[in-house]
Every structure is written in structure tokens, then in C-alpha cells.
Amino acid sequence: MKIQWLGHSAFLLHGRDRILIDPFLTGNPKAAVKPDDVDCDIICVTHGHFDHLGDAVAIARRTGAEVACIVEMSLYIEKCEVKATGFNLGGTIKLRDTKISMVPAFHSSSIGAPGLEFSAAMPTGMVIDSGKVVYHAGDTAVFGDMKLVGDLYEPDVALLPIGGFYTMDPRQAALATKLIRPKIVVPMHYGTWPPIEQDPKEFEMLVKKESKAKVKIMTPGEVMEV
DSSP, X not given: OEXXXXXXXXXXXXXXXXXXESOOOTTOTTOSSOGGGOOOSEXXXXXXXXXXXXXXXXXXXXXXXXXXXXXXXHHHHHHTTOOEEEEOTTOEEEETTEEEEEXXXXXXXXXXXXXXXXXXXXXXXXXXXXXXXXXXXXXXXXXXXXXXXXXXXXOSEEEXXXXXXXXXXXXXXXXXXXXXXXXXXXXXXXXXXXXXXXXXXXXXXXXXXXXXXXXOOOOTTOEEEO
16 A cells, blocks of 8 residues: 655545545645645545545545545535545445544534534544555544554554644654554644644654554655555
């Protein structure tokens, strides 16, 4: 599998299918590509905030990709005339040749529409099995049941926010790595704006004290093969 970081929390996985996760590209100062440059088969959205839902609808309309998200968000996505599969925490779906499992995240979730903002149900994490198993934690604080994610799904790669302020910081994310026990951990959701500036080297140092996981610090646009 190839994993490309597109900036912030957006990733493109090239496994059995092409899976785009949290495609916040328009308005993202760290975005490595433009929405029209991305081709994919499946789009996973962890929650409704603008920096995660992002360009999902526009990209899905152009590519015909199906959106995987929590069920309440899928109702909104479908009203935008985009195909969506809505499921819920603990559920696993199969789209094309990829299995996607929905796991908890501790955060909030809403969708902003012109003149309106409304709840988008619960935030989530996604465990994506498309040749390798990748856990995208979404936006979250550290919580003890991350150990269950490791026990149940044994992820090869964990994509974890480290920005602090809106999510866990490097110290919490290092503890999360210890709980999840991935082979590789990639920091994300940092450096996009001043409130979430962090040094990923600090995260790497803390992980080395907590876990045997290899830390891969990526730059936007970089591709990693696992």
C-alpha cells in the first residue's frame, strides 16, 4: 500500500482501492494538491467539521466515489446528490475491495452550511483494510479504549493528530501510540494554523519512550509505502 499525506488530516491510500480520507484541500494552506487533481474510489469522512468534510462532496460528484461516514452525515451527503454509505460505531462495511470499520473518537462534530450549522452526530475514527490496515483516528483526545482498536484490528499504520488545542497533543498522542501498538505511526493535524503548531520531533522522541512503533514524519505530498 502507498500512503500519501495531502496535508492536515487528508490522506490518499493506494491499496486494493484508492481511498481518500478527510479531504480538506480548498482553503488548506498546507494542501499538497487541488481537489480537481485527486482521483479516488472511496472517500472516508471522520466528522463534519470543515477541515475534515472539506471537498468530499465536490470530489465525489466529479469522480463518482462513494462516501463512507456516520449515518446522520450520510443523510446530508445524499441530499447533495452524492452516493453515501452511512454506518455507525462498531460497524464494518465493505465497499469495493476495502473493509472500513468505524471506531470512537472523543471530539465534536457539526456541518456548516450557508446560514446554518447543525449537528453531524458523533465524531469517529476509521480503520481501513485495503491490503494493509490503517487507523485514521480523526480528531480526538487520547482515551483508554484505543487499546481495543489495537486489540481488534491490529493496525499496521496509525495516523494520529498531535496539534493540541482541538485534539490531543504530542504527549497524549505518544500514549495513544502505546495503547494502539501500530507498526508505524504518522503525526497529522498540526502546523496548519498557529493554534496547532507543534514539533513532530517532540512526538517522535516521546513515542520512543512509550512504544516500539516507528514514527514516520511526512511532509505534505510525500508518499510512504508500507
